[in-house]
Amino acid sequence: xxxxxxxxxxxxxxxxxxxxxxxxxxxxxxxxxxxxxxxxxxxxxxxxxxxxxxxxxxxxxxxxxxxxxxxxxxxxxxxxxxxxxxxxxxxxxxxxxxxxxxxxxxxxxxxxxxxxxxxxxxxxxxxxxxxxxxxxxxxxxxxxxxxxxxxxxxxxxxxxxxxxxxxxxxxxxxxxxxxxxxxxxxxxxxxxxxxxxxxxxxxxxxxxxxxxxxxxxxxxxxxxxxxxxxxxxxxxxxxxxxxxxxxxxxxxxxxxxxxxxxxxxxxxxxxxxxxxxxxxxxxxx
Amino acid sequence: xxxxxxxxxxxxxxxxxxxxxxxxxxxxxxxxxxxxxxxxxxxxxxxxxxxxxxxxxxxxxxxxxxxxxxxxxxxxxxxxxxxxxxxxxxxxxxxxxxxxxxxxxxxxxxxxxxxxxxxxxxxxxxxxxxxxxxxxxxxxxxxxxxxxxxxxxxxxxxxxxxxxxxxxxxxxxxxxxxxxxxxxxxxxxxxxxxxxxxxxxxxxxxxxxxxxxxxxxxxxxxxxxxxxxxxxxxxxxxxxxxxxxxxxxxxxxxxxxxxxxxxxxxxxxxxxxxxxxxxxxxx
Numbered sequence: 001x002x003x004x005x006x007x008x009x010x011x012x013x014x015x016x017x018x019x020x021x022x023x024x025x026x027x028x029x030x031x032x033x034x035x036x037x038x039x040x041x042x043x044x045x046x047x048x049x050x051x052x053x054x055x056x057x058x059x060x061x062x063x064x065x066x067x068x069x070x071x072x073x074x075x076x077x078x079x080x081x082x083x084x085x086x087x088x089x090x091x092x093x094x095x096x097x098x099x100x101x102x103x104x105x106x107x108x109x110x111x112x113x114x115x116x117x118x119x120x121x122x123x124x125x126x127x128x129x130x131x132x133x134x135x136x137x138x139x140x141x142x143x144x145x146x147x148x149x150x151x152x153x154x155x156x157x158x159x160x161x162x163x164x165x166x167x168x169x170x171x172x173x174x175x176x177x178x179x180x181x182x183x184x185x186x187x188x189x190x191x192x193x194x195x196x197x198x199x200x201x202x203x204x205x206x207x208x209x210x211x212x213x214x215x216x217x218x219x220x221x222x223x224x225x226x227x228x229x230x231x232x233x234x235x236x237x238x239x240x241x242x243x244x245x246x247x248x249x250x251x252x253x254x255x256x257x258x259x260x261x262x263x264x265x266x267x268x269x270x271x272x273x274x275x276x277x278x279x280x281x282x283x284x285x
Numbered sequence: 286x287x288x289x290x291x292x293x294x295x296x297x298x299x300x301x302x303x304x305x306x307x308x309x310x311x312x313x314x315x316x317x318x319x320x321x322x323x324x325x326x327x328x329x330x331x332x333x334x335x336x337x338x339x340x341x342x343x344x345x346x347x348x349x350x351x352x353x354x355x356x357x358x359x360x361x362x363x364x365x366x367x368x369x370x371x372x373x374x375x376x377x378x379x380x381x382x383x384x385x386x387x388x389x390x391x392x393x394x395x396x397x398x399x400x401x402x403x404x405x406x407x408x409x410x411x412x413x414x415x416x417x418x419x420x421x422x423x424x425x426x427x428x429x430x431x432x433x434x435x436x437x438x439x440x441x442x443x444x445x446x447x448x449x450x451x452x453x454x455x456x457x458x459x460x461x462x463x464x465x466x467x468x469x470x471x472x473x474x475x476x477x478x479x480x481x482x483x484x485x486x487x488x489x490x491x492x493x494x495x496x497x498x499x500x501x502x503x504x505x506x507x508x509x510x511x512x513x514x515x516x517x518x519x520x521x522x523x524x525x526x527x528x529x530x531x532x533x534x535x536x537x538x539x540x541x542x543x544x545x546x547x548x549x550x551x552x553x554x555x556x557x558x559x560x561x562x563x564x565x566x567x568x
Contacts, residue, residue, distance in 0.1 A: 027388040030567040047390040057384040063294070065301035077290050078389035122385060132388075 001180055001187050005129075008152055008162040010176035010193070012169065012266075014274060018185040019165045020058055023132050026163075027055055040129060051080050054128035056119045058135045058165070064108035068099055068118050071107060072125050079126035089125055096154070097121040098147055112139040120151060131155060134165040149175050173197075173266040181273050189273040196269055202262040203242050205232040211254040221245045287391050291399020292406070295373070299407055308365075312415050319354060320422040323347070327427045341521075347429040348519050354419065355517055359441055359510060366408055366445040367468030370452025372461035373400040374563060379460070383568050394560040401453050401556060408445045412438055433516035440513035444506045447548065448472060450555040451504075457563040475500060475507035483533040505548040508540045515539045 003009045013019050024030040026037045028044035042049035062071045069090055076086040094103045097117040102110070110118065116139045123131050133152075137145045145168075152162050152175050166172050172179060173193070180190035190196070203222075207214065210229035218224045221244070222237035237245065239261065246259055299305050330343040374396065377383040387393065416438040424430045431437065448468050455464035478500040485493035501507045515523075515536040526535035540548075 024567070029384065029387055031565070047392070050388060050390040053388065055385070055388040057381060060381040060384050062385060063298065063382060065298060074290070074294065075385075075389065078287065078386065078391055080390060119385070 003161060003163060004178070005161050006156065006159050007177040008156050008164060008175050010172040010179035011163060011165045011182065012167070012172060012179055012270060013182035015167070017182045019182060020134055021185075022182070023055075023134055023163070023165060027053070027132065051126070052129040054123035054126060054131040056116075056123040056131070056133045056136055058138070060119060062107050062115065062118065062122070064106065067104050067106055068094065068110070068121075069103045071118065072103075072121060075122050075125055081126050089127070093121040093125045096124065096151055098144075113141065113144055116140060117144070117147075120148065124151070124155065127158075128160060130161045130163060132163045132165075135167070136164070137166070137168060137171055145171060169266045169270055179266070181270060183274055189269070193266070197266060201237060201239055201242075202233065202235045203237055203245070204258075204260045204262060205234070205246070205249070206230060206257040206259075207232070207249075208255040208257050211249070211252065213252055214249055214254050217248050217252055218245060288395040288399035288402060291391075291396055292403035295400055295403025296407060299369075304369075305407075308411065312411075316415070316419055316422055319419065320426060323350065323423050323426045326350070343427070344429055344519065345521065347423065347427050348431065348517070348522055351423065351429075351431055352514060352517050355437065355441070355513060358415070358419075359444065359513065362408070362412065362441060362445045363448050363472045363506065364469055366404075366448040367452050367472070368465045369404050369408070370400075370449045371456055371464035371468065373404065373453055374456040375459065375461045375464065376456075378566075378568050387568060393563045397453060397457070397556065397559045397563055401449065401559075404449055404453075405446050408449065409442045412442045412445065416441070431517040432519060437513045437516035440509050440516060443548065444509040444513070447504075447506050447509065447552060450552045450559070454555045454559040454562065457559050457566060471504045472506050475504040476510060479507040479511055480533040484531060487531040501544075502547065505544070505551055508544050509548065511536045511538075512540045 011019050011022065021030060025032050026039055026044060027050075037044055040049050040052055044050075063074075066074070072090045072093065073086060076089060081089055090103070091100075094100045097120050099114065099117055099121065102114065107115065107118065116136065120133070120136055123133060137148050140148060149171065152164070155162055164172065164176060176193050178190070178192055179196065180187045182188065205218075207230045214232055215224055218232050218234045221241055222234040225233035225235055227233050234245065242259065242261060246256060249256060326346060327343070330346070374383075377386070377396075383396075386396070416434065420430065420434050451471065452464055452468045455467060459467075478497040481493060482497035482501075485491075485497060515538065518535065522535060523537055526532045526537055
């Protein structure tokens with residue numbers, strides 16, 4: 001698996017798939033039984049490389065007897081940020097994560113959401129080239145999630161790479177350029193998010209009246225889902241084939257009111273890759 | 286010098302978590318109470334100077350009091366060292382603090398050495414400040430001063446550092462509570478081995494003496510404890526002990542140079558083991 005620079009990369013998978021373990025292996029927090037990882041071209045043990053990365057763990061705690069500023073100061077010192085630049089770096093990152101007015105407060109007085117914002121700030125304070133973020137929005141309200149999405153886009157805009165672990169697929173869908181779906185420690189799917197979602201589209205065609213052979217024509221382009229007679233739902237048709245379908249329907253005498261293309265959601269792709277037919281909930285009726 | 290950042294953080298933690306304030310207040314109360322006790326003894330001695338053994342007897346009584354105080358101080362310090370060291374690394378791993386710190390350009394040996402150095406500085410500063418205060422108070426009230434106070438404090442400090450190294454080594458693998466209990470238990474075993482050794486020597490029991498020697502090598506706090514007591518004993522007390530068949534409390538000789546070298550190597554070895562253990566641990 002390779003993550004290109006300058007992108008937001010989503011690392012997805014069910015609980016226990018190995019997402020957090022993978023990040024720990026990348027960062028030298030856990031030791032691999034086989035295989036190797038390289039970040040920015042260097043192994044996890046390389047200290048120079050580790051100056052250029054940031055990490056927000058999923059389950060973490062900061063020293064609650066320090067203020068947020070002191071926590072950030074500590075991480076600046078550990079990351080080797082020059083003393084003269086630390087104050088502005090801390091001010092900037094507190095502003096970025098929305099904690100500007102609470103920087104002097106002890107971490108012990110922070111809510112879970114504020115601690116997660118601080119965690120994001122710690123990951124980003126040293127201007128990393130790669131930021132590993134493990135479930136960065138799990139403790140946040142919808143407003144906080146929107147803020148985090150904005151932060152991720154800002155990080156990407158300055159050319160950094162974001163490696164995002166998340167089970168919130170709608171979040172991933174909104175910010176990621178590329179994803180990998182992992183299950184039981186193996187990547188089972190992924191790629192460019194636009195391709196992944198565009199590969200299987202669903203088109204809804206509304207007709208002014210039922211057309212006798214419209215269903216037969218549509219079936220040559222994809223799977224026709226059952227529905228009311230005036231509406232055709234065609235699943236699995238490529239974007240490029242939709243005009244051909246429309247042309248053939250019109251040639252056959254169908255009167256089309258509207259055509260709408262519906263991309264598959266990431267959740268549908270996720271379930272398609274991970275749920276086998278045997279795993280479906282049994283019908284006991 | 287990343288380990289200095291961790292050492293500074295360790296000292297700051299002791300201040301912010303009010304460990305320093307709590308220990309400071311308790312120590313001040315203890316020094317006040319012991320000062321009062323020495324004052325009362327001194328008054329009693331002056332009032333009964335004619336019927337008692339006079340200044341010589343008072344000096345001996347003061348020496349015994351100081352040694353008993355040192356016993357209490359050493360025990361408190363050993364427990365303190367064990368319970369400061371036990372959560373030093375295990376606590377950070379369990380809480381998730383280590384997850385945020387370790388991906389930084391920081392070697393795990395910096396964490397181990399930083400924790401050890403910070404706690405060792407705190408313990409040694411506490412021993413010398415408190416010891417100097419206590420000796421000064423006693424001297425100003427009674428005029429008595431132990432023969433080698435600085436050496437006694439250095440031995441007590443060394444014992445604390447030994448337990449600190451042991452606690453940190455355990456902390457790289459085991460839970461804080463397990464490490465704390467093991468350290469205190471080993472300290473107790475090492476102490477009782479010194480007493481048993483004196484008895485075994487008196488009764489020429491080679492097997493017990495060998496067992497006690499092995500224990501004092503495995504946990505060198507006992508030997509250091511003998512050094513501390515020897516430094517506090519007036520010559521008269523050592524001479525009196527020589528007349529007795531069995532005296533498991535009085536120490537008649539300090540630890541040898543070889544034993545002190547072994548202790549230094551033991552601490553270094555424990556730190557190397559700590560680093561190796563922590564570097565192999567998944568967090």
